[in-house]
Amino acid sequence: MNRLNGMTAVITGGATGIGLAAAKRFIEEGAFVFIFGRRQEALDAAVNELGPNARAVKGSVSEPLDLDRLYAAVKAERGTLDIVFANAGTGSQLALGNITARHIDEIFDTNVKGAIFTVQSALPLMGKGGSIILTGSSAGTTGAPAFSAYSASKAAVRNLARSFAEDLKGTGIRINVLSPGPTATELAKAALGEDGIKAFGSMTPLQRMADPDELGAAATFLASSDSSFMTASELAVDGGLAQI
Structure with a gap:
């Protein structure tokens, strides 16, 4: 089943972690993917892994001119x-x-x-049937010590989807939020170590951290027509962390 057959996708923060996992799934489902990130070495490695249906563009999402170059490459x-999977975050x-x-x-x-x-x-490149996905976080719902700025930023992302959905009325473009909980990316594994992975996993009712592939699968659902009656919604893939 190729749910994304012939489609074109952009994934920011797509060279590693959740973004890379989503890129793999999108390509498996028939999409052509542009990944966008700051580190050329990581982008080159990701494109080598993803194969001929992927391209990489270097830049920062906080620089509009860099984004202009990205979308110019897509258009060309x-x-x-x-x-669009707006996944870049810090x-x-x-x-x-x-x-x-x-x-x-x-x-x-x-x-x-x-x-x-x-x-x-x-938006100038998108039309009816388009899907926009923003990466939120369980931290946008729950409080966490020393994480107030990050948590507030992810709460803002959640509201962006609500407001943008109003702005996009009549265009046929949907926008939703994918909110992970603790996820065992390579970066998280290196930073936390085995004991840290277990500790973070124990915080969820499922008693483990997510695998990035599980987030990639959820992103594919939101990208495809399987979620055709969803917009302004939040899909929590957090092992129940922020749900109880």
Whole structure:
């Protein structure tokens, strides 16, 4: 079953982790994928892994001119765009009392400003049947010590989908949020170690962290016509962490 046959997708933050897992699934389902990220080495490795139906463009989602180059490349090679997965994100810990303007700017520039311009710049290439996916987080619903700026940015992403869905009325373009919980990406494994992976996993009712492929499968559902009556929704793939 090729649910995305002939479609063109853009995935920001697509060189590693959830983005790369989604790129693999999109291609398996018949899509042509452009991945976008800051690190050329990681982009090159991802394209080598993904094969001939993938392209890479280097840049930052917080720089509109970089996004213009991305979408110019999409238009030149594919003409139109069907799927946007605004997955690029960043986060770090600072507790109340130590929060700095730079900390806030770094997080909101990528997670909020980046999401806004990733979507806005894509719209001229999209039409009826298009699907936009924003990466949220269980942190956008729950509180966490020293994660206030990150959590607030993901709560903002959740509301972007609600507001953008109103703006997109009549276009036939859907927008939804995919909200992961703890996910065992390569970066998370390296940062947390085996004990950390177990500790974070124990926080969920399923007693484990997600595999990135599980998020890739959920992104494919939101990208495809299987979710054709969903817009402004949040799909939580968090092992129940933020649900109880």
